[in-house]
Amino acid sequence: MSTETRAADRSSVLFVCVHNAGRSQMAAAYVTHLAGDAVEVRSAGSAPADQVNPSAEAAMAEEGIDITAETPKVLTTDAVKESDVVITMGCGDTCPILPGKRYEDWELADPAGQGLDAVRPIRDEIRQCVLGLLESLGITPVQA
Template identity: 80%
Template sequence: MTTTKPSVLFVCVHNAGRSQMAAGYLTHLAGDRIDVRSAGSAPADQINPVAVAAMAEEGIDITGEQPKILTTDAVKASDVVITMGCGDTCPYYPGKRYEDWVLDDPAGQGIDAVRPIRDEIRQRVEALISELVPA
């Protein structure tokens, strides 16, 4: 018997901060129960080092990730598409669940400004896991 596990795609413009932190949390908290992807409509050259530092405080290492370009294939392969302020650049496909998480952009912010963004992302990811993979 094959079980199809849910897949989640996190999208923000640069795929360098919010979406990477969200993907890091989802991977860390859900383990192999959920497939995790992240992408951006205009990916940055590298992940925001402050986002990396904020996640390291939580014991989560996202240094191995690279910002990736948003593709229609990634959207098609995902059950849930969570945007973080990318506006109209996200392709829409019927049958997908779309959510827009309104979060401050950590770009150019110091660690004290990024921590509350990180903590809000964690709360939202925990709620998402409880919806997608009921205990």
């Protein structure tokens, strides 16, 4: 199967939060970890931070997932156009709304400025949301 055919056959998800430094990075990492290459994953922010939240990095490391190489990215209309599902996490009206896209808003606490103890429950809630998303896309997690 060619790469083009395979890419066309898989779902594409975009996770958006304001700083693209915590929630959206953790969600994107969970999808990659749990779905392998069955889902094309993007994350972005309306006002990206300079770096990923160190508490988010530490919380994900506890799950065996390394996000230290990730960098916050700016949200673009093209990223929305290229995605089937757009998951917002508090970015409000700054997300472009395009026809034919599936939109969800996950109401999650913001890990910005929080320590590891406060980020763990956010991480765990994100994992549950990601598992529900994968189920809705008909994707069985490669890891539980």
